[in-house]
Amino acid sequence: MNASQRHSWGLAFGLCLITLAVNLQAPLYTTYAQLSGYGAGATAVAFSGYVLGVLPVLVAFGGLADRVGRKPLIIAALALSMLATLVTVLWPNLIALGVARLMMGVGTGLASATATAYMTELLATADSRSPANRVTASTSLGFGLGAALTSLFLFACPSVTPGSFWLQLVLAGLALIVVWRLPDPAVRIEQAPLLRLPLFPAGSLPYSFSMLLAWATSGLVIAILPSVLASHDLQRWSGLSTFTVISCGLLFQPWVRRMHPARATGLGLLVLPLSYALLAWGASIGSLAAVLFGALGASSACYGFLYLGGLSAVTAMAGAQKARVSAGFFLFAYVGFSIPVVVTGLLADRFGADMALLVFGLALLAGAAVTALLIVRSEAFIAQPSYG
Known part of the structure; x- marks a missing residue:
């Protein structure tokens, strides 16, 4: 070496x-x-x-x-x-x-x-x-x-x-x-x-917003899911669910690198709400297998399709302003990592964990659908499907 x-x-x-x-x-x-x-x-x-x-x-x-x-x-x-x-x-x-x-x-x-x-x-x-x-x-x-x-x-x-x-x-x-x-x-x-100051080139906002959705989901798993699992005496497994929702996304990154960024992001926006639904259902009924499989699917989206796909897309739009554009991309990501998680936590205290998970899921589904539609209708989505 x-x-x-x-x-x-x-x-x-x-x-x-x-x-x-x-x-x-x-x-x-x-x-x-x-x-x-x-x-x-x-x-x-x-x-x-x-x-x-x-x-x-x-x-x-x-x-x-x-x-x-x-x-x-x-x-x-x-x-x-x-x-x-x-x-x-x-x-x-x-x-x-x-x-x-x-x-x-x-x-x-x-x-x-x-x-x-x-x-x-x-x-x-x-x-x-x-x-x-x-x-x-x-x-x-x-x-x-x-x-x-x-x-x-x-x-x-x-x-x-x-x-x-x-x-x-x-x-x-x-x-x-x-x-x-x-x-x-x-x-x-x-x-x-x-x-x-962050910079947002024309056409970059759907990709940045997709990261908000992705990291809001991973933040929810880290911050809120342990209390839900604890109600089923599964709290000891919360660390494994956190590891799964974050680090297992590495397994999908080689595949994502071969995809066109717009298509990778679109696929991530399809996978994310479906994976979250499985994860939330598993947490509600105390099914560890459903939680872990849902976390694995969410990880593929959060730290695979949406992370690399979105970052590659906005970097390509950045020109000589890559640092400022990257800052804007992660600004959305960290907003997702905080505000939706806090709101969901407050809802869980007020209306119960199941209702909070449901409200988050509906908001995630609506956000993913609108963002995916914007990306699918963009010119970038119909560009070459891979890098070769």
């Missing part, structure tokens, strides 16, 4: 540990809420602290990496992931979870602002897709792996501070050393503007 490959794997290791911390506490959301005397609405608000951290960083500090370099942002993100985990080790309750999620959001925002550019510089390859694929794979794996590890530790020994928390601290400390030793080849531009 040459130096550039070794360095790129070191960065991938660091990115995986940053995102691993984000959903590390997911299987304990219901436990923290019960210990703190709160319901699903408050749990969703604490969950959305992540978005309050990530969005200002992505928008207001998009140019920070050009000023200070790539490596310092990754190091800061790793340090924040460790601090967030330590907060929930010391204070395992819902308020501390909200604070930790806020710190994780800031850390993820810092890493997101520079990860692809840093990976491109370390790999030094002419293939622009390879660095992006490595970043996508490492971060997607981390997002799901944290919840899965906590579930495994909870199976072995129930605790509000399971061994997965300590494992993250140890591995993130190791990743900190690895990233510290990486080169930082970017030329720093001291006068680079910090503020990079």
Whole structure:
């Protein structure tokens, strides 16, 4: 393995540990809420602290990496992931979870602002897709792996501070050393503007809105589903459902890369509401198999068809403004990751989980149908069906 490959794997290791911390506490959301005397609405608000951290960083500090370099942002993100985990080790309750999620959001925002550019510089390859694929794979794996590890530790020994928390601290400390030793080849531009407002090219909004729907669904699985599963004594499996709805989307990404972006997005908008219906039905009746198969289908849409298809589509429209267009795309994604989840949590407190899941499902179906119609009627949809 040459130096550039070794360095790129070191960065991938660091990115995986940053995102691993984000959903590390997911299987304990219901436990923290019960210990703190709160319901699903408050749990969703604490969950959305992540978005309050990530969005200002992505928008207001998009140019920070050009000023200070790539490596310092990754190091800061790793340090924040460790601090967030330590907060929930010391204070395992819902308020501390909200604070930790806020710190994780800031850390993820810092890493997101520079990860692809840093990976491109370390790999030094002419293939622009390879660095992006490595970043996508490492971060997607981390997002799901944290919840899965906590579930495994909870199976072995129930605790509000399971061994997965300590494992993250140890591995993130190791990743900190690895990233510290990486080169930082970017030329720093001291006068680079910090503020990079999102940009939405003509025809891009349906693809951005499809990501809102996708991440609203995955956010619902992470934040609300554990309380529904707990009513059927299946809470211990919530980490596996989180891992399935996030990381299993990696299995579909090679297929999506061979599809035209418009067709991939259209297929994702068909798969998403059907998968959600199976998942919600399984959660309501206590069928773990239905939940996991529904989560797998949703993952294929959320982190496969809609993620890669939508991002490829808007990137093709971006021209020289790829950073600003990408920021706009993820702005929609993170809005979906917060507001619909909070509203569904409040509905669950007021009218019960089954009614909340039904209302979300109807809204998802309507949103997917309208968005798919706009994409199908666009010129891009009737373009060449594949890249060859």
